[in-house]
Amino acid sequence: MKQIHAGIIGLGRAGQMHLNNLMTMPDIKIVQVADVFIENISEKLNGMGITNQTRDYHELLSNPEIDTVFIFTSTDTHEEIVTAAAKAGKNIFCEKPLSMNQHEEASLNVLQAVKDAGVKLQIGFNxxxxxxxxxxxxxxxxxxxxxxxxxxxxxxxxxxxxxxxxxxxxxxxxxxxxxxxxxxxxxxxxxxxxxxxxxxxxxxxxxxxxxxxxxxxxxxxxxxxxxxxxxxxxxxxxxxxxxxxxxxxxxxxxxxxxxxxxxxxxxxxxxxxxxxxxxxxxRYKPAYVAEMRAFVNSILNDEPVVAExxxxxxxxxxxxxxxxxxxxxxxxxxxxxxxxx
Amino acid sequence: MKQIHAGIIGLGRAGQMHLNNLMTMPDIKIVQVADVFIENISEKLNGMGITNQTRDYHELLSNPEIDTVFIFTSTDTHEEIVTAAAKAGKNIFCEKPLSMNQHEEASLNVLQAVKDAGVKLQIGFNxxxxxxxxxxxxxxxxxxxxxxxxxxxxxxxxxxxxxxxxxxxxxxxxxxxxxxxxxxxxxxxxxxxxxxxxxxxxxxxxxxxxxxxxxxxxxxxxxxxxxxxxxxxxxxxxxxxxxxxxxxxxxxxxxxxxxxxxxxxxxxxxxxxxxxxxxxxxRYKPAYVAEMRAFVNSILNDEPVVAExxxxxxxxxxxxxxxxxxxxxxxxxxxxxxxxx
Amino acid sequence: MKQIHAGIIGLGRAGQMHLNNLMTMPDIKIVQVADVFIENISEKLNGMGITNQTRDYHELLSNPEIDTVFIFTSTDTHEEIVTAAAKAGKNIFCEKPLSMNQHEEASLNVLQAVKDAGVKLQIGFNxxxxxxxxxxxxxxxxxxxxxxxxxxxxxxxxxxxxxxxxxxxxxxxxxxxxxxxxxxxxxxxxxxxxxxxxxxxxxxxxxxxxxxxxxxxxxxxxxxxxxxxxxxxxxxxxxxxxxxxxxxxxxxxxxxxxxxxxxxxxxxxxxxxxxxxxxxxxRYKPAYVAEMRAFVNSILNDEPVVAExxxxxxxxxxxxxxxxxxxxxxxxxxxxxxxxx
Amino acid sequence: MKQIHAGIIGLGRAGQMHLNNLMTMPDIKIVQVADVFIENISEKLNGMGITNQTRDYHELLSNPEIDTVFIFTSTDTHEEIVTAAAKAGKNIFCEKPLSMNQHEEASLNVLQAVKDAGVKLQIGFNxxxxxxxxxxxxxxxxxxxxxxxxxxxxxxxxxxxxxxxxxxxxxxxxxxxxxxxxxxxxxxxxxxxxxxxxxxxxxxxxxxxxxxxxxxxxxxxxxxxxxxxxxxxxxxxxxxxxxxxxxxxxxxxxxxxxxxxxxxxxxxxxxxxxxxxxxxxxRYKPAYVAEMRAFVNSILNDEPVVAExxxxxxxxxxxxxxxxxxxxxxxxxxxxxxxxx
Structure with a gap:
């Protein structure tokens, strides 16, 4: 079975919900997780068998085993993290928006980095x-x-x-x-x-x-x-x-x-x-599962993502x-x- | 029982539908009807017991027995007939609009006539x-x-x-x-x-x-x-x-x-x-009956009309x-x- | 237009409701009505243009102008009146049951009379x-x-x-x-x-x-x-x-x-x-109209009744x-x- | 956190569905599983972290770490396995019926064993x-x-x-x-x-x-x-x-x-x-989860089961x-x- 080797960045309430959904998919292997307050949920993660944990998302992005990252951090970090992930050559799932800046140059810079890297990016338009x-x-x-x-x-x-x-x-x-x-x-x-x-x-x-x-x-x-x-x-x-x-x-x-x-x-x-x-x-519980499923399928089958x-x-x-x-x-x-x- | 003594002007398809509804209300007495093509439906009206028929609405408006007129003629005649009815001192039911002229002066002239006459006017906002x-x-x-x-x-x-x-x-x-x-x-x-x-x-x-x-x-x-x-x-x-x-x-x-x-x-x-x-x-079958009922009640009880x-x-x-x-x-x-x- | 010449027997609450429905059908001519308390509603009937009124249903049944009778009297009279109407050669609309007697011989006697007379009988299974x-x-x-x-x-x-x-x-x-x-x-x-x-x-x-x-x-x-x-x-x-x-x-x-x-x-x-x-x-307001309509059609077109x-x-x-x-x-x-x- | 130490007997299609549900409940620890064809799903179970596997349910019942067994075997085995589980002092979840024998003595014998053992039994009336x-x-x-x-x-x-x-x-x-x-x-x-x-x-x-x-x-x-x-x-x-x-x-x-x-x-x-x-x-997906949840709660809080x-x-x-x-x-x-x- 083809598998995605995933890193997850951001494990607040939304991140944990998505993590639980990802855990039910056999073609996703959670390689590493990162959160600035990782110590608060470290034990819980261990109980789920996720032991490779870090506070520093850069560490995760430099992990060569990881091919795909899921970014569930707060909105104001998207611009920075998505750009870094693209430069690290990872496929990316990220919630909208790509930037808090309403001038779209900021978003376009992010997308340029994604384009240059030739990776897939799916936006969380659940x-x-x-x-x-x-x-x-x-x-x-x-x-x-x-x-x-x-x-x-x-x-x-x-x-x-x-x-x-x-x-x-x-x-x-x-x-x-x-x-x-x-x-x-x-x-x-x-x-x-x-x-x-x-x-x-x-x-x-x-x-x-x-x-x-x-x-x-x-x-x-x-x-x-x-x-x-x-x-x-x-x-x-x-x-x-x-x-x-x-x-x-x-x-x-x-x-x-x-x-x-x-x-x-x-x-x-x-x-x-x-x-x-x-x-x-x-209301959107099934949508959250389905958007992940669709993203994983897009990567494994090299197909267009649902929301780019x-x-x-x-x-x-x-x-x-x-x-x-x-x-x-x-x-x-x-x-x-x-x-x- | 208090009764309205009604004249009906205009007996096309809409007018006949309204007439049938009015016939079921015991507190309305149909005194006279007018239609420019009255000969086409004369026999039918006779069968309903409505024998006082005319082609000329002026004749109807000058009938002193009539206190209320229902105007079901085509839209382009409203301005003229409503004004004439008001001047004749009749209470009036009429479909919108009051004038084909989009400049509201025309409508306001009609309403001024209604106001001057002190009669009731209900608009057919069914x-x-x-x-x-x-x-x-x-x-x-x-x-x-x-x-x-x-x-x-x-x-x-x-x-x-x-x-x-x-x-x-x-x-x-x-x-x-x-x-x-x-x-x-x-x-x-x-x-x-x-x-x-x-x-x-x-x-x-x-x-x-x-x-x-x-x-x-x-x-x-x-x-x-x-x-x-x-x-x-x-x-x-x-x-x-x-x-x-x-x-x-x-x-x-x-x-x-x-x-x-x-x-x-x-x-x-x-x-x-x-x-x-x-x-x-x-869809609006019950509404057509109810608006007539409301108009009749407004007149008999001297209450405000549903749509003025x-x-x-x-x-x-x-x-x-x-x-x-x-x-x-x-x-x-x-x-x-x-x-x- | 072919018309039914109808007599109506029984003008209590149900009878009056049915009468109002029948009045809206142009192919029914109400020739005569009968009710044991006819004086109570005589004026109302006059207002509807129904002036041929009697207390005695036998009188109505002997009216040669009438070809069809609608029986809306109380249940305990059905047996007698339906039988008499059949013998008088009238088509019959009657509410169930045909007899208060639970032994069906009574009902069958009624139906035998209907059959012998060769008239139509529709039961009010509305x-x-x-x-x-x-x-x-x-x-x-x-x-x-x-x-x-x-x-x-x-x-x-x-x-x-x-x-x-x-x-x-x-x-x-x-x-x-x-x-x-x-x-x-x-x-x-x-x-x-x-x-x-x-x-x-x-x-x-x-x-x-x-x-x-x-x-x-x-x-x-x-x-x-x-x-x-x-x-x-x-x-x-x-x-x-x-x-x-x-x-x-x-x-x-x-x-x-x-x-x-x-x-x-x-x-x-x-x-x-x-x-x-x-x-x-x-709930059954449209059904009451429809069953009458169906009965009238059955007679005018000599077709089977909806409920026999x-x-x-x-x-x-x-x-x-x-x-x-x-x-x-x-x-x-x-x-x-x-x-x- | 109080936890149930569970053994699961029977991992056919129904058993696997229930196993997936149980895996999501943090207060259930799956200690051991048994199935007569365990080799067919052994690898899959390993992937879920369930490595203590046996073909022989008797072995599971004699595991002292286990306090509760979930029986998902075919109907014709219920009588034997529930009785054995009761005698082993385990709390029991089992689908109806308790016996294929329509004479209820068989079922009552099973229930007598449960009663004698003083264990809880919940029937799968989902x-x-x-x-x-x-x-x-x-x-x-x-x-x-x-x-x-x-x-x-x-x-x-x-x-x-x-x-x-x-x-x-x-x-x-x-x-x-x-x-x-x-x-x-x-x-x-x-x-x-x-x-x-x-x-x-x-x-x-x-x-x-x-x-x-x-x-x-x-x-x-x-x-x-x-x-x-x-x-x-x-x-x-x-x-x-x-x-x-x-x-x-x-x-x-x-x-x-x-x-x-x-x-x-x-x-x-x-x-x-x-x-x-x-x-x-x-249709009953949420019911299957809820009945397990209820059973676990009944044991942990020593409350009556939902279906006995x-x-x-x-x-x-x-x-x-x-x-x-x-x-x-x-x-x-x-x-x-x-x-x-």
Whole structure:
């Protein structure tokens, strides 16, 4: 059996979740792990049979046995670590974004390093591998609804994030809506050429202090002529609201929210159903496994990855345009020229 | 029993449908009917016991026994007939719009006549009385979802209209989206202050010849700070798609499409359900009855009507703004000052 | 236009509902109506243009202009009136049962009179014309689920009936389950050959005083080898519960309960839907219209009726068997030989 | 952390599935595994770090480090191995049944050995831990539907089993319906006192050759006065059909089938949904984990198990009664006296 020899960088909550998923895949051999606070989880890792541990990711990158690295560190380290990993000749899995800098030069520098090294890079746009959205995507591709004309995405978080966390990971547009821009572009198989966005603090006015918003409504124009509508909220009291609808010349596809219950309670007042799954950990659990599976398959079979570096640049451009649209009150064009040619 | 003494003007397809509904209400007495082609349906009307028939609506308006007129004539006659009815001192039910002229002066002249006459005027914004949307509306008003923050409306026709019909009744924005503007404003209980719209001919490019569009996506700003998203299409192959969603600080309300079937067929391929109701006649059948019922109640009990003249002006202003937004590519402010003060 | 010249006997609550439905059908001319308390509704009837009224149904039956009678009188009069109507040579619509006497000789005497007269008789098994069940029925007939193997019927009333009403119309088996026996037989297109029933008073023990039950569970054997399961309850706090499921070699068809609302309320506790329609008047409203329509068509086109006299006899035999099964604790055979040959 | 020191006996397909689940639980230490064909999976086990392997379960049972055994061997070995495990003083998890012998003395002998040894025994009635059914169960217990009056269970396999497999694991009643008898009794919290069953070969007549059936419909009487209805089929072309409904004085609870898709495809013909999950491996995946979790918790916290030996005896008695009912055509009483007192 062909195997990936993997190094994992970053073992916070997300990293550990991904590690558990990777451990179930027989064609991945975890060679070494790195975390700046490795001592906190050292014993646990030993119990899992992962004894080659380091605090220094450079040490891991210089390990010749490793051909692939999974980067689960905080967002502000991506630029540095992905670049170093590329230069070390490793295939790379990394969460978006590639850089906290909204000017895309930073991201493009990273991608140039990846290109120069000739390694594979998959971006963690996990929703592309969510079974619900994947089903919609495949049916759209298979022509089940004819020519796509309108995509609608509703994406609502269950609750506000702490301000300091937002400052570390990016605000609504760059951390949250980013996924929706990517999903919209992915579903329509076409680039976004224009964004008009309305956004504000309808839930927590103090978000203005950190230049963030909690509610968003926007319209997209796609290169192929189609339109998109996205609405976001930071607090949906009923849980994590993640829906996609694609309308086309021959029909419509809808992915509704996911619940873990099919139970219906009929009483003298109404019929009660259970709420949707509460958070991304539950909703996108299968997606997190599937994106890893897809990445491993891409490497072992030398096939294109599910989400590449360009995809994160394109989503970032849309986010920048949305930001500027909110600030100026005017629609903003989005550059669709392919960089790094 | 208090009774309305009614005259009906216009007995085309819509008029006959409304007439049948009115016939079932014991507190309406049909005194006289008028239609320019009255001879075509004279016998049928006689069979229903309606023998006082005329080709000339002026004759009907001068009938002193009549206190209320229902106007079901073609859109281009509304301005003239509503004005004449007001001057004749009759209460008036009329479909939107009040004038084919997009400059609102024409509509305001009509409303001034209504105001001067001191009569009641109800606009046929039938969707306000659709049981599904009404349920959402009442739950929003009752605070079931806290403060409304986002309203989303999807409204799709089952198929394209003939070009000549469009030229008589108005294009997508003024005939179709008009209802959505009204619904958005009604649900949010707040005026629309800004519209940004993208629209085009994704289905039938020849619509450009008559300056119309078939596909629309837009974002609204409301006076109370909330946002709205509307998408329209002229051809949904699966039927008449009419959905509303209101999201608020304490929850969400969705009105899904209506089907007349609860039957599920499970076979070796999938589960099949019946499509939504095919057209407005089926979907809004209860709404057409309910709006008449509401109008009659308003008159008999001297209560406010469900949709008044101002409402059609406000919806028209949004349509004008959307038109200009599509033409200019820029968001457009909507005047919310109350005219006729 | 061919027209039926109709007489209506019995104008209590059910009769008036049916009358309103009949009034909307242009190919029915209401010639005369009869009710023992005709004076109570005489004015109302006049207002509807029905002026030929009588207290004596014999007078109506002797009216030569009438070719068809609709009998909506109380159950205990069916035997007498149907017989008289047949002898008068009128086509007959009548609710089940044909006789309060559980010994079927009484019913067969009625049917013999109908047969001798050569008139049409349609039994008011309205559920056969319910759009949901009709859809299932037609899909079964069209082979959509292959060979039917199991039918399941759940039928629950919203609340207990007064004891004196039960004594007039028959207990659970003969008034309520009767419909389910007919539906089971209709769906399977096969006679019931055996019944095993468990029944008791789980809701109202005082029903024992009038020899009735409120809860029932039973298993059926059909002539074609298939099985059936029926469960009944007199009190479902969530409304009128009417479901049918047919399982076959190539799939399954389910008709779920009908609600008049598609609105979903998502809050921090759960998702709330509206309850099913509360009572038979709402649930079977379209069925009541459709069965009349079908009867009129049968007469005008000389086609078989939707539910004939034999059907009520067969359902009655199943009810008698169920009764005996509950009393003896043993399964009971049901005679399927066709009477009156 | 308290840990269970576990031995696993039987590593066929089911055993390996359970092993994978157990491996994810940190409070279970797999000390040793046994399988008569251990050489076939030895390498795979080594790769999982399980190196203490044996062909002889007696060796495992005599391992003093082991306190708990999980028995996943074929049904015909349960009687022998459970008895031996009990005599060795181990806590035991075992799938139903405890004996292939339909006379319950065999099962009772096993349970006597368990009782004498004072060890815990949990029966693999996995559906008790299915999240859907568990939700219904807990809501029933919490009084959400008042007094339960009727339980309905539909349980259909996706396809026929090979005859030789049936002969090894038991026919429909003893292998398949057994779960439904247990579920019915569990939901109603009351013993089954009578069974009337109709069963036959509506799908595969050659099943008669091995004295089995493929279709079943039955009615249950419970000790508390309630009723039950169960229907089974061996071949549902649309997948694994597993539904439970409990009706009570204050409402109804339904657990519908589980699908892994929320995607709806609307086209010009109908609306398409994905079929239910295809087989028990998918549908009951969370239940298999949850029953292990519950068993481990019961041992570590010395609490009652979720399904005990008595439960399998009671379900077996119902199966015996159903068998006899089908053979005799008569309802059969079920003894509810507690054995082994």
């Amino acid at each position: 929703r592309r591998m969510d079974p619900q959205f994947r089903n919609v995507y495949e049916n759209v591709r298979n022509g089940k609804i004819g020519t796509p004309q309108v995509v609608k995405i509703t994406s609502r978080d269950p609750d506000l994030l702490p301000h300091d966390l937002i400052q570390r990971i990016g605000g609504l547009l760059f951390d949250f809506t980013m996924h929706d821009f990517d999903m919209a572009r992915y579903m329509m198989n076409s680039n976004i050429t224009e964004v008009y966005a309305k956004g504000g603090t309808l839930i927590d006015p103090t978000l203005k202090d950190i230049n963030d918003i909690d509610t968003l409504a926007l319209v997209l124009q796609f290169e192929n002529g189609a339109y998109g509508l996205i609405d976001n909220s930071r607090r949906a009291v009923y849980g994590y609201d993640q829906r996609v609808e694609v309308f086309g010349s021959e029909g419509m596809l809808k992915a509704e929210n996911v619940s873990d219950s099919t139970v219906e309670l009929y009483n003298d007042k109404h019929v009660e159903l259970k709420k949707p799954l509460p958070m991304f950990q539950e 570096g360009l995809d994160v640049v394109m989503a970032q451009r849309a986010a920048v345009a949305a930001q500027k649209s909110i600030e100026t009150g005017l629609p903003q064009k989005v550059d669709t020229t392919y960089p790094l040619n | 969707r306000r009385m659709d049981p599904q949307f009404r349920n959402v509306y009442e739950n929003v008003r009752n605070g079931k979802i806290g403060t409304p923050q986002v309203v989303k409306i999807t409204s799709r026709d089952p198929d394209l209209l003939p070009h000549d019909l469009i030229q008589r009744i108005g294009g997508l924005l003024f005939d179709f989206t008009m209802h959505d503007f009204d619904m958005a404003r009604y649900m949010m209980n707040s005026n629309i202050t800004e519209v940004y719209a993208k629209g085009g001919t994704l289905i039938d490019p020849t619509l450009k010849d008559i300056n119309d569009i078939d596909t629309l996506a837009l974002v609204l700003q409301f006076e109370n700070g909330a946002y709205g998203l509307i998408d329209n299409s002229r051809r949904a192959v699966y039927g008449y798609d009419q959905r509303v969603e209101v999201f608020g600080s304490e929850g969400m309300l969705k009105a899904e499409n209506v089907s007349d079937s609860t039957v599920e067929l499970y076979n070796d391929k999938h589960v099949e359900l019946k499509k939504p109701l095919p057209m407005f006649q089926e 003249g101002l409402d059609v002006v406000m919806a028209q202003r949004a349509a004008v703004a959307a038109q200009k937004s599509i033409e200019t590519g820029l968001p457009q402010k909507v005047d919310t000052t109350y005219p006729l003060n | 559920r056969r014309m319910d759009p949901q069940f009709r859809n299932v029925y037609e899909n079964v007939r069209n082979g959509k689920i292959g060979t039917p193997q199991v039918v399941k019927i759940t039928s629950r009333d919203p609340d207990l009936l007064p004891h004196d009403l039960i004594q007039r119309i028959g207990g659970l088996l003969f008034d309520f389950t009767m419909h389910d026996f007919d539906m089971a037989r209709y769906m399977m297109n096969s006679n019931i050959t055996e019944v095993y029933a468990k029944g008791g008073t789980l809701i109202d023990p005082t029903l024992k005083d009038i020899n009735d039950i409120d809860t029932l569970a039973l298993v059926l054997q059909f002539e074609n080898g298939a099985y059936g399961l029926i469960d009944n309850s007199r009190r479902a706090v969530y409304g009128y519960d009417q479901r049918v499921e047919v399982f076959g070699s190539e799939g399954m068809l389910k008709a779920e309960n009908v609600s008049d609302s598609t609105v979903e309320l998502y809050n921090d506790k759960h998702v709330e839907l509206k309850k099913p329609l509360p009572m038979f008047q709402e 006299g034999l059907d009520v006899v067969m359902a009655q035999r199943a009810a008698v068997a169920a009764q005996k099964s509950i009393e003896t604790g043993l399964p009971q055979k049901v005679d399927t030989t066709y009477p009156l040959n | 559906r008790r831990m299915d999240p859907q059914f568990r939700n219904v169960y807990e809501n029933v217990r919490n009084g959400k539907i008042g007094t339960p009056q009727v339980v309905k269970i539909t349980s259909r396999d996706p396809d026929l089993l090979p005859h030789d497999l049936i002969q090894r694991i038991g026919g429909l009643l003893f292998d398949f319906t057994m779960h439904d008898f247990d579920m019915a009794r569990y939901m109603m919290n009351s013993n089954i006192t009578e069974v009337y069953a109709k069963g036959g070969t509506l799908i595969d007549p050659t099943l008669k050759d091995i004295n089995d059936i493929d279709t079943l419909a039955l009615v249950l009487q419970f000790e508390n006065g309630a009723y039950g209805l169960i229907d089974n089929s061996r071949r549902a072309v649309y997948g694994y059909d597993q539904r439970v409904e409990v009706f009570g004085s204050e409402g109804m609870l339904k657990a519908e089938n589980v699908s892994d898709s929320t995607v709806e495809l609307y086209n010009d013909k109908h609306v398409e949904l994905k079929k239910p999950l295809p087989m028990f491996q998918e 030996g008595l439960d399998v005896v009671m379900a077996q008695r119902a199966a015996v009664a159903a068998q006899k009912s089908i053979e005799t055509g008569l309802p059969q009483k079920v003894d509810t006296t507690y054995p082994l007192n």
